Amino acid sequence: MNFISTRNPSPAATLSQAIAAGLAPDGGLYVPERMPPARELQAGADLAETAAALLQPFFAGDGLEGELPAICREAFDFPAPLVPLATPGDHVLELFHGPTAAFKDFGARFLAACLARLRRDAVAPLTILVATSGDTGAAVAAAFHRQPGLRVVVLYPDGRVSPRQAHQLGCFGDNVAALRVAGSFDDCQALVKRALNDADLQARAPLSSANSISLGRLLPQTSYYADAALRHHAATGRALNFVVPTGNLGNALAAILARALGVPLGRIVLATNANAVLPDYFGGGDYAPRASVATLANAMDVGAPSNFERLRWLYRGDDAQLRAAFTAHGVDDAVIREVIARRFRDHGEVFCPHTATAVKVLEDLRAQGEGGDWAVAATAHPAKFESVVEPLIGRALEVPPALAALLARPARADPIPADYAALQERLLA
Numbered sequence: 001m002n003f004i005s006t007r008n009p010s011p012a013a014t015l016s017q018a019i020a021a022g023l024a025p026d027g028g029l030y031v032p033e034r035m036p037p038a039r040e041l042q043a044g045a046d047l048a049e050t051a052a053a054l055l056q057p058f059f060a061g062d063g064l065e066g067e068l069p070a071i072c073r074e075a076f077d078f079p080a081p082l083v084p085l086a087t088p089g090d091h092v093l094e095l096f097h098g099p100t101a102a103f104k105d106f107g108a109r110f111l112a113a114c115l116a117r118l119r120r121d122a123v124a125p126l127t128i129l130v131a132t133s134g135d136t137g138a139a140v141a142a143a144f145h146r147q148p149g150l151r152v153v154v155l156y157p158d159g160r161v162s163p164r165q166a167h168q169l170g171c172f173g174d175n176v177a178a179l180r181v182a183g184s185f186d187d188c189q190a191l192v193k194r195a196l197n198d199a200d201l202q203a204r205a206p207l208s209s210a211n212s213i214s215l216g217r218l219l220p221q222t223s224y225y226a227d228a229a230l231r232h233h234a235a236t237g238r239a240l241n242f243v244v245p246t247g248n249l250g251n252a253l254a255a256i257l258a259r260a261l262g263v264p265l266g267r268i269v270l271a272t273n274a275n276a277v278l279p280d281y282f283g284g285g286d287y288a289p290r291a292s293v294a295t296l297a298n299a300m301d302v303g304a305p306s307n308f309e310r311l312r313w314l315y316r317g318d319d320a321q322l323r324a325a326f327t328a329h330g331v332d333d334a335v336i337r338e339v340i341a342r343r344f345r346d347h348g349e350v351f352c353p354h355t356a357t358a359v360k361v362l363e364d365l366r367a368q369g370e371g372g373d374w375a376v377a378a379t380a381h382p383a384k385f386e387s388v389v390e391p392l393i394g395r396a397l398e399v400p401p402a403l404a405a406l407l408a409r410p411a412r413a414d415p416i417p418a419d420y421a422a423l424q425e426r427l428l429a
């Protein structure tokens with residue numbers, strides 16, 4: 001299968017080329033030339049096996065095709081269990097059992113497994129440039145740490161990530177550098193986009209991205225939806241509906257793609273924080289990207305969701321059809337706090353602030369009489385956001401062992417202004 005830009009049908013790229021490049025040369029996002037048709041799917045023995053079967057059509061004819069099972073084994077070496085909640089019919093899909101305790105570990109590890117194979121014979125090291133509002137950078141740093149032929153430069157908005165997130169970004173060293181930018185996440189993302197589109201710079205220091213615009217991250221994220229929904233369907237005969245906490249639309253788009261591939265998913269509903277670009281659009285307004293505002297669910301502080309262009313492509317640019325297919329609901333900080341405190345008090349359930357937005361949206365759907373089986377994508381472990389969660393539940397959270405190991409290492413990040421020349425200088429140093 002070949003891949004094209006959301007903006008121009010040519011030139012087409014192979015999957016390997018698209019994964020290595022990150023962004024298409026015209027600044028668009030890579031999408032499959034055509035979506036593989038929906039087919040009858042079955043869960044494999046484990047997540048890695050489900051993933052390899054699901055992703056096979058995208059890899060058909062590519063140099064990596066024969067390695068897909070090994071790539072999946074390497075990337076998906078931790079589980080994504082579907083766990084029932086106290087309220088009947090409700091579940092969480094726990095996506096936080098990887099090395100940095102957030103769902104981005106899946107995509108980052110898959111991308112690293114692909115790139116390590118693609119760069120096996122390369123002479124110059126490839127720099128992975130990442131803008132992060134918190135979780136992406138840590139997942140990418142962990143996945144690429146000490147991978148030969150690859151280095152990572154992470155940009156994050158100084159003071160806008162949690163102390164534990166900041167620590168995770170700075171704790172790797174070796175081939176991983178952390179830069180704290182005096183600006184917002186959108187500033188970081190703009191700097192990265194500019195560098196990736198800078199042919200001059202690329203000629204001197206080959207760059208690639210690992211943001212959720214990368215196909216190497218987006219495609220594997222379909223796997224955990226497939227694994228959970230196929231198992232649920234086999235056990236109950238019913239489709240699983242999802243509420244997905246959403247920022248750049250990478251995780252939600254993966255659910256939408258999984259459904260298009262034939263996975264028995266029902267409705268897919270988007271939950272956002274106070275950044276309302278998607279609720280406004282799906283509520284009937286124009287798509288109006290804007291500056292992001294800082295919230296408790298900081299990995300979703302996005303004013304211009306980068307995967308929106310892909311979602312529109314999937315619906316052939318038909319806004320009316322797209323608006324009819326999904327709803328998006330904003331949840332502000334006061335409600336996030338209320339949900340975290342109440343669900344712990346009433347049911348002993350603990351959610352991270354991102355997951356809490358989706359829990360609230362599911363509560364509202366149920367209150368409106370929504371039936372069926374639902375799951376919330378639990379995108380991070382609550383212990384990653386202890387400064388928010390612990391005061392609300394009035395007790396300390398146990399840190400998962402992998403995260404504890406990272407937090408025990410020393411950390412350092414260098415400050416830079418939100419200025420392109422400063423980034424260029426760093427990349428060429």
Ligand SMILES: *Cc1c(COP(=O)(O)O)cnc(C)c1O
Binds near residue numbers: 102247252379
């Ligand atoms: C990145 C992230 C999100 C948002 O995911 P997108 O793919 O950007 O929509 C939600 N929750 C957590 C914990 C995250 O790290």
